[in-house]
Amino acid sequence: MPRKQQGWITFQSSEEERQMLEQHCQQSQRSKTEVLRELVRSLSQPLPSSFKPPSQQRVQDPVSTYKINYVFAAKIN
DSSP, X not given: OOGGGEEEEEEEEEHHHHHHHHHHHHHHXXXXXXXXXXXXXXXXXXXXXXXXXXXXXXXXXXXEEEEEEEEOXXXXX
């Protein structure tokens, strides 16, 4: 995919979340980019009607910043 159709997503996570991601990537033998791309793509599925968003609490743990390459994917019929 051409680079101008790609971009970066930067977010913060706690040490615990980072370790969870690292462990999952090692067990599945996939990169963080692959795992997180799959997660983002799964967001296109509708939420169940019973879904309730989490409360708006601030994370008290120290956080790390990650930069993730993402790709805009167009569905071709």
